[in-house]
Amino acid sequence: MACFFRRRVALQLAEVCGLSEDVFIPLISAVPVSKKQSAADLCVSVKRLLQNGAVAAGGDLQSKTQALANQMKRDAVVEEVSAGRGVILFRLNKLILAQKLLEQLxxxxxxxxxxxxxxxxxxxxxxxxxxxxxNIAKKFHAGHLRSTIIGNFIANLKKALGKEVIRVNYLGDWGMQFGLLGAGFERFGSQEKLRTQPLEHLFEVYVQVNREAERDESVRSAAAEFFRRLEQNEDQALALWRQFREITVDEYKRIYQRLGVHFDHYSGEAFHHHQTQNVLDVLMSQGLLKTTEKGTAVVDLSEAGDMSSYATLVRSDGTSLYITRDVAAALDRKQRFGFDEMIYVTDKSQTVHFQQLFHILQTMGHQWTERCVHVAFGLVQGMSTRRGEVVFLEDVLEEARSRMLNNMRQSSSERKYFLITLLPVDIGDVQTVIVFYSVLMFIKCVCQDFRGPLMSDYKFDWDKVLQAHGDTGVFLQYTHARLCSLLRRHASETHSCCDVSPLVDSRSVSVLQHLLRYDEVLLQSANELQPRHLVIFLMTLSHLAASAHRELPVKGSSAAVAQARLCLFSAVRSVLANGMRILGITPVEKM
Known part of the structure; x- marks a missing residue:
């Protein structure tokens, strides 16, 4: 319902400036709630009005701001208009603000x-x-979690905004890494260990063969030969590859289910391996594929056409590369799914790769590439799969389980009861308690890890990951569950309020003013494809709700006051739940 109030302000701006009110809708913002309370609810930057040609240029900015503010009219909705520093401030009728917002909610x-x-x-x-x-044949580690959480958030946000969303998990299931793993398994692998401890054994083999390859040229040659056999569909090599892939996909699906993440399609490089020749043929027919003196096939990416910048699509031994298969995958997806936009979510180390990918597709004449986006995020530092220095997701879950058990053992009876009842499970079901606690720790990661820019690197730290206090996902869950509990206790009372007059106190108004910003936050999130705006909004909403819960009691209040407050708390609970679901957090109703 924020649009109702923007429309009223836009009408006044349109009348003064002589333009359509639609010009002003995106220029009007809700004033953020802060410790230093502002009397204004909405504002518009005069600088933005100038940039959009809504007002004539020239003259002193502050004088222009004051002059525009003086021309604005007051009415039943907009009670006051004033000039701030370069902004026009609008104070709304708080009764109408409460009525309109709560009515829609x-x-x-x-x-x-x-x-x-x-x-x-x-x-x-x-x-x-x-x-x-x-990548298949590797265990899911903490670094994979960033792409999973960010991508899931983007998919959820797009769906919430009315898009048809296709979620694709593009597994790294081809390439020289499998040449290395295949050669390593033929040297160090054991089918017996592969049956009993599949991913643990594959990881051991991968680490060992990487160490050998660093000092032994014959190992690198064997890896190249194994990948060549894969590219040529040699039966024994393919059988081993299929075994690795099946083991890994089954394990990944179990983890995704545990994290509450789903995919519409599990694809992979191997799926597009046979399409790469068609890509090369098209590039050749367009005169874009060139052969170097080393025997590699490349596409010139330089503006001057002098090969100062190029992408290699075929090695000298005739095998394809990651980017070759990515070109094939993009073309196949466009044909199969007819997407309007495609978003890739990977760490920032692949930024150049995607720049080259989009350049190649555009050079081939595919204008839809302009609607392809790479969302890059910072690296998780302190992990290297080649040397074995890696923190696996299951290790973090086990550590969380261990800490939860330890907390329960050392707690007083009262504290122990709280720890158990914090979770929506049977008190005696200790294992379920521990599993749920583990999931809450990763909900925490969503909210704490992504409060800043995505490009920032993230240093993995056990204490930080398993911290349960502060502005975390646990706090969001607790706030939501607490509001649910309040509403359950007063379930016999209606949560629809005709009389909103009890909601003009400062606590209630702060909550309403913050709710007024929700659509702007969704817009920021959609434009930047980053979760931090929504995370910060929900954290602030939770703090405001906690303060209101303390200072605005329902029990003991008159019927009209209790009804109005329940309506407000019900509205907060709805927005909190909606925002949490977009982040990928399933709200709990009991804690």
Whole structure:
């Protein structure tokens, strides 16, 4: 319902400036709630009005701001207009603010914010999101979690905004790494260990063969030969590859289910291996593929056409590369799914790769590449799969389980009861308690790890990952569950309020002003494809709700006051749940 208030302000701006009110809708912002309370609810930057040609240029900015503010009218909705530093401030009628916001949240709680006029241009169409994409024959480690969480968030956000979303897990299941692993397994592998401890054994082999390859040229040659055999569909090599892939995919599906993440398609490089020749043929027919003196096939990416920058698509031995298969995958996806936009979510080390990929596709004449995006994020430092210095997801879960058991053993009876009842499970079901606690730790990672820019590197730290205090996902869950508990205790009372007059106190108004920003936060999140704006919004909402819960009691209040407050708390719970689901967090109702 923020659009109702923006529309009223836009009408006034349109009348003063002589333009359509639609010009001003995206320029009007809700004033953020802060410790130093502002009387204003909405504002518009005069600098932005100048940039958009809504007002004539020239003159002193502050004088222009004051002059525009003086021309604005006051009415039943907009009670006051004033000039700030380069912004025009609008104070709304708080009774109407409460009535309009709570009315929509009561009638359409699941779509609050997402139907805003600010977001109309983002709705409709089909989005393909490629994320997680671990390599087969390797265990899921903490570094994979970043791509999984970010990609899941983007897919959830796009779906919430009305897009048809296709979630693709593009497994690294081809390439020279499998030449190395295959050669290593033929030297060091054991089928018996592969049956009993499949991924542990494959990881051991991978680490060992990498160490051997660093000092032994024959190992590198054997790896190249094994991959050549794969490319030529040699039966024994393919059988081993299929065994590795089946083992890994089964393990990954179990982990994704545990994390609450799903995919519409499990694809992989191998799926597009046979399509690479068609790509090379097209590039050759377009005169884009060139052969170097070393016998490699490349595409010139330089602006001057002098080969100062190029991408290699075929090795001198005739085998394909990762980028060759990515070109084939992009073309195949466009044909199969007819997406309007495609989003790749990987760490920033692949930035150059995607720049080359998009350049090649554009050079081939595919204009839809302009709607392909690479969402890069910082690396998880302190892990190297080649040397074995890696923190696996299951290790973190086990550590969380261990710490939970230790907490329960050392706690007083009262504290132990709290720890157990913190979780929506049978008190005697200790294992379920521990598993749920582990999942909460990763919910925490969503909220703490991604409060800053995605490009920032993340140093893995056990204490940080397993911390349960502060602004974490556990706090979001606790706030949501607490509101659910409050609403259950007063289930016999209606949560729809006709009289909103009890909600003009400072605590209630702060909550309402913050809810007014939700559609803007969704817009920021969609434009930047980063979760931090939504994370910060939900954390602030939780803190505001906690303060309101302490200072605005329902029990003991008059019927009208209790009803109005329940309506407010119900609205907060709905928005909190909606935002958590977009982040990939399933809200719990009991803690």
């Amino acid at each position: 009561r009638s359409e709680p699941d779509v609050f914010g997402v139907k805003s006029e600010l977001l109309h241009h983002l709705q409709g169409g089909r989005t393909l999101v490629e994320f997680s994409s671990p």
